[in-house]
Amino acid sequence: MKNLLVMTLAMTAFGAFAELKIGTVDMMKLVRNHPSYETNKQFLMNTEKDGQKRIDRMKAELDAIQEEGKRLADDYRNPMLAQAAKTKLENDLTEVQRRFVEQQQKLRSEAMKLQQDLSENEARLLKTQADDLKKRIAVFAEKNGYDFVFDSTVAVFGKPSYDVTDQVLKTMNVDPAKAAEKDAD
DSSP states (O other): OHHHHHHHHHHHHHHHHHTOOEEEEOHHHHHHTSTTHHHHHHHHHHHHHHHHHHHHHHHHHHHHHHHHHHHHHHHHTOTTOOHHHHHHHHHHHHHHHHHHHHHHHHHHHHHHHHHHHHHHHHHHHHHHHHHHHHHHHHHHHHHHTOSEEEEGGGOSOOOGGGBOHHHHHHHTTOOHHHHHHHHHO
């Protein structure tokens, strides 16, 4: 009797599950073909390039300070130098060393800030893109009677017939054939 009840419940659950309309999408393909993808990518590249220019300028300043220190150290080694001149050079060397350390700290700080800004911008842009894709997928699913649409990367297995990525791409005005070519590159 108990086995019959379990079998009846299992068959009822399976029957209800069988009537669900399920789809999968390749989220990475959708992200790479999102209307803002190229703009976002260019923005991040420009941000990185601008930051790298700032860092390169700071490195040049650091190199100049280091060269100044080497020149002062060479002057200090002159055996013909009077004590007053040696004292002045010692003070100058101490000042150059302080500026060098300060510039190193600024450079490190700027490099860390650049990496943090890039990471934050990338995360923010990706979240905005993902939110937009979720809305588009929800509208597509609602319009086409899907009960669930999963990211294909979370499924261990899914029949290719469940993949609705190309249909979602069409709702984004993206030609699936061109998207496939883009992925092949």
